[in-house]
Amino acid sequence: MTSPPRPEPRSRAAGGPDIVPVSPNPYRFRTGRVVLVLEGVLLLVLGVWGLAAAGEGTAPPAGAAVGPLQLTTAHAALLLGTGVLAVGCSVRRRSALAVVTAQAVGYAVLFLVGLVGAAHEVPTVLGFDYGDAVLHGGLMVIGLGLGMWMAGEGLEGLWWERRRRASRSDDHHRSGTSRSPS
Secondary structure: OOOOOOOOOEOHHHOOOOEEEEOOOOHHHHHHHHHHHHHHHHHHHHHHHHHHHHOOOOOOOOOEEEOOEEEOHHHHHHHHHHHHHHHHOOOOHHHHHHHHHHHHHHHHHHHHHHHHHHOOOOOOOOOOOHHHHHHHHHHHHHHHHHHHHHOHHHHHOOEEEEOOOOOHHHHHHHHOOOOOOO
16 A cells, blocks of 8 residues: 655646645654654563573463463564554555554454453453453553554644745855845
C-alpha cells in the first residue's frame, strides 16, 4: 500500500497562489513516539524479567511471579515481542500507527480471553489471571489512545498556508550586496 503523493506547493509562476502544505500539529507524532518508546522499553524489561523468572525451571504451570503478575514463558515472549515492535517501529509514522493499531486490537482480544481464562481453575497456555487482564486492558487503552493521538494529521488533513517571504534585508545579505547609508 503506497501513500498518495504529497501535494506540491503552487507557485505564482504556475498561476496559483504561493501556498504550501503545513501540518496542523507537528508535535503529535513526536510526543506519541516518546510514549511508544517508553511503553516498548517497559515491555522489554517486563518480558526479559518474565523470561528469566520462567526459565529457572521452578515456575508453576500458571507462570512465574513477576511483580504482581504471573508470567509464563509464552506470555513473557509475547510482551517482549510487543516491546521490540514498539521500539523498532517508532521511527516512522506509518509503522508506528500499524503497531499501535495491532496493539489495540490484539490486546483487546487478549483482555477478553484473559477474563474468560481467569475465571477457570485450569491455567491456559499463557497462564492468564485477573492481573494479566488488567495489564492487557491497559495496553489496549494505550494503543487506542496513541493511535488516535498520532493519526490526527491523517484525520484532520493538512493546512495550507502562504509561504513566508524573506525580508528585504535578508535578500540583500544573500546576494552579497549591503545597504549602506549614502
